[in-house]
Amino acid sequence: MVNVFPKTQSRPRQWANEIGLIWDCSLSGLQRDTKKELELLDLIIKQKQNLTIQLGLLNNGFKNAGKYTISNGNWQVLKAKLESVIYDGGTNFSAINGRDFPADEYLFFSDGLSTFGKNTVALNKPVHCINTSLKADYSTLKYISLKTGGQFVNLNAISTDDAFKQLSQQNLQFLGIKNGTDIRQTYPSMHVNVNGHLSVAGIMNGLNTEFVLQFGYGNTVDAEQAIRLNATEHALSSIDVSRVWAQKKIAEMDIQYEANKDDISVLSKQFGIVTRNTSLIVLENLDDYLRYDITPPAELRPAYDAVLKQRRTGILERKTDLINAAVAMSKDLKTWWNTDFYYKEPTKKKEQYPTPENVVVALPDRTAQGNSSITRSTPQASPATPPRIQADKAAEPPLVERLGEAEDKNALKEVVVMASSAQAKRMVTGSVARISSESMVSNANRDFTNALAGKVAGVSIQHSNRAVPEKQPEIIIPEFKSDKDYMKSLVGKPDSAYLAYLKMRPNYITTPMFYFDVANWFYLKNDSARALTILSNIADLDLENADLYKTLAYKLKQTGNYAEEIFVTQKVLQWRPMDAQSYRDYALALADAGQYQKALGNLYKVLTQSYNAQTSSRDEGIEEIIISEINNLISKHASKLNLKGIDKRLIQPLPVDIRVVLNWNKNDTDIDLWLTDPTGEKGYYGNNGTKIGGRISNDFTSGYGPEQFMIKKAVKGKYKIEVNYFGDRQINISGPTTVTAEIYTYYATGKQQRKVIVLPMAAGNSDGNLVGEFSF
Known part of the structure; x- marks a missing residue:
């Protein structure tokens, strides 16, 4: 730990000649006091008089909106542009990139709520963050300012004049450490104002070191101070340096609490520091220390260690049971596949003709006025x-x-x-x-075996000559068209329809399905950019609503927006780590984006996580779906995967001609997958093994699914996929239950085809909703 006392200095801010103005135009921007923001911007421009402002508009994406040259403080053109901004879409801070939007410093007007992407910006020049919204993420705005050497102004709490005075002054700041290779994890690690005293704490790699503290303004170093440390000279210090270091680290991590809360919890327990998630912990007996996973005093340590050992044994046993259940399911799948x-x-029944000797002819009686009859013998019946x-x-x-x-x-x-x-x-x-x-294994599995060679000892792979046809069946998915009244206003070309949407929006601004339906209309019109902006509004409606985010993730998967799908499914996993489906959805999003190793790891977690009894009972049978998906990943990308952590008994090729998987976004919901094959037989929970080899997975009567249909060798003819919405037991902001169906042909063969459909379910409709059909 180092304490220094640099001379306190401040100076008038010299605004840069080229300023980047980042204007948050997402849906939540409607809640900001933009009039007050424009007044502050006016004071800044009039002080500088002559400058260039590069305008960037931020919502679910980032758009460079042009360069404005301002002379003698006249910025009416820019002001008119800002006053006409349309606020629409979610917010993705990570879309901002300094390479595409260069400036000497930045003014960032936002509420700090990045709902559609990570809350970090890729800018290395000072960023001054200004907020006027009552609902804001102050921690994120403060973090961005500190990280880049800018200032954070809560314009919602102070007057415009006071905010201008705050921005017009530059305080001396600690900028960082030079030649600090012998020290690590030093805090503060960001720019902080120096008010006559600075304390820095870190970890030394050795007993002696020298480094330099740097001070200045913005990113410009104005002064330096050399420091020499000899640990042996300070060994008798009464200050608990390690605890001071932990306090500084926790204080900095707390700025982004949600991202760092696990690390904060570990540090606070290790060093006995009160934080927002440990301040109410009462430690009176051994059970309290065990409950909060906090190391107890020496007198309780033996009993504490004994209980922890017992718990670790129990966890290992539960994990073994889970793996054994997965292995049993894997064997069952292999038996079915083989x-x-x-x-x-x-075949059409051939007409039978009588032989002449079996024909009895009754010649007409010429006296019977022409009446006649011919009697033929019945043909011989074919063998039974x-x-x-x-x-x-x-x-x-x-x-x-x-x-x-x-x-x-x-x-x-x-x-x-x-x-x-x-x-x-x-x-x-x-x-x-x-x-x-x-053995009957497709040609694609030869690649599977070759890729696994030397990776997983003891895995035996068999082969056959079944080849995958070059021509894929055409999967026909019906266009989803909402019948809501507001859809009647969406007519004509996308430009006019967008204006109609904006006009209607105030009446439906908190209705998720409004954005879903309208976005789908624009997707059907091939205006995917506008559709994604409209769809991303769902993220701004209700923070930490997993049902909403699941609906959003389904549509992002369907439309190929995989980076956003990862962000959304990761949020759901953060909010609902108790659900196996959270890991699966995140894993499949990672696979969509080509992050196969992380995808494999998260799929495997579904099979090894120890869930509570209620969740385990609810999701019984999910192993069947996960095993198929793990082996599909391996069959396609084995050469890129490290399989050491995967139980080798689960690794086996399972290529099939048809695979359909159904998921839904709400808990406590019963939805059934139906598939009618060319013989007319319907596979469903009550008929989970069809005559031609169709296999339906376990029936999920609550929870989120999924349910799966597979058939190894498809017979010729038409297949029809339907969803039966049996019912749910909840109503909330997320609207009706939404399902997504993934339809695969030649799954895990190396030539698979996938189609995704997302459907809102109409309440009370249990007659079956058509999802799609195809013919082999």
């Missing part, structure tokens, strides 16, 4: 079809039997019996199946 389901296409064999559900393991056609059409071939109990349970009366004596 089963051939035979289906014989119906062998009776269907139903799996014996009571047997252990039950039998899945194969019927063959004998040469004489009257005998049964040898019955081959190989099936698990779970597989036999899924077989319905009329199923005709056998276990193939040779």
Whole structure:
């Protein structure tokens, strides 16, 4: 720890000749006092008189809105532009980039709420943040100002004149450390004002070091002070330096509390420092220390360590149980996949003609006035079809039997019996199946095996000659068109429709489905930029609403906005880490964006997280979906993945011709996936094993799903996908339950095709909603 006392100095601010003006024009900008902001900007411009202002407009994206040259304080053109700004869309601070928007310093007018992207800006020149909104993220605005050497002004709390005086003065600041290679984690690490005294604390790599403290204005170094430290000379100091260091680090991390709250919690417990999440902790006995995971005094330490050891053993046992359940499901999937389901296409019945000897002809009686009759004998009936064999559900393991056609059409071939109990349970009366004596794995899995060579010891991969056709089936998805009254105003070209949307918006400004429906209209008109802006408004409606953000994530996936999908699903995971679906949604978003290793890790967490009993019961069977997705990632990207942390018993290729997955955005909701195959048979929770080999995953009657349909070898004909909205038990700001269906053909083969559809469900509609159809 170092204490220095630099001479306090301040000076009038010399405004730069080129200023970047960042104007937050997101939907939440409607809540700012823009009149007051323009008054402050007027005072700054009139003081400088002659300058150039580069205007940037920020919402879900960032737009360079032109350069304005101001002479003699006349900025009417720029002012008119700002007064005509349209406030629409979410807010994405990370869209700001100094390379595309260069300036000597910046004025940033915003409420600090980055709802559609990370709350950091890529600017290395001073940024002065000004807020006039009652609802604002002061910590983010303060952090940006401190990080860049600017000032934060809460114009909502002071007058315009006082804010101008605050900005017009520059205080001497601590700018950082030079030649500090022998020290690390020094705090403060950002620019801070120096008011006659500065205290810096850090960690030394050795016992002796020298470095230089730098002071100045903005990013310009004006003074330096050399420091020499010898740890042995200060060993008898009565000051607990480590605790001072921890306090400084916590104080700085607290500026961005949500991002750092876990680290803050660890430090506060380790060093006994009161923070916003530990201030009410009462530590009276061993249970209190265990509850809050705080190291107790020496007299309680043995008992504390013993309980922790017992807990670690319990956690390991629960994790082992979870993995074993996943392995059992993996074996069940493998048994199903290795089963051939035979289906014989119906043939047209040939007309039977009688032979002459079987014909009895009654010649007409010429006295009967021309009446006549011809009687033909009934054709011989074809041999009876062998009776269907139903799996014996009571047997252990039950039998899945194969019927063959004998040469004489009257005998049964040898019955081959190989099936698990779970597989036999899924077989319905009329199923005709056998276990193939040779492995049936697609050509794509040869790449799977080659990529895994040397990566996972003990994994055995089999091959066959089943190839994937070059031509993909066409997946037909019906266009979703809302029937709401406001949709009637959206007519004509996108420009006029956008004006109609803005005119209607005040009446629906807090209605999520309004933005969803209107955005969908613009997507159908191929105006994706405007559609995304309208859609991103959903993020501004209600902070920390997981249902809303799930709906938003579904549409971002459908429209290919994967970076935003990652941000949104990560937020949901932050808010709802207790849900397995939060990890899955985040993992799939990472995979969409090409971050395959992180995607694999988060998918695997679904199988290893220890959830509470209620959640575990609710999500029973989700392993089936996760195992398919893990192996799909491996089949496509094994050469790029580190598989050491994945249980090798779960790794096996599972390519299928058809896979449909259904998710929804609300808890306590029962939604069912239906798929009708070319034979007319419907696969659903009550018929989870179809005659041609269709497999429906576990029925989720609450929670968020997902439900999955797969078929290894598709028969020719049309497939129809429907959603049955059985019902939900909640109503909130997020509007009706929204489902997303991902439709795959040739899944995990290397040539898979995916279509995504997002549908709001109409309340009380349990007759089935058409999702899509395709023909093989």
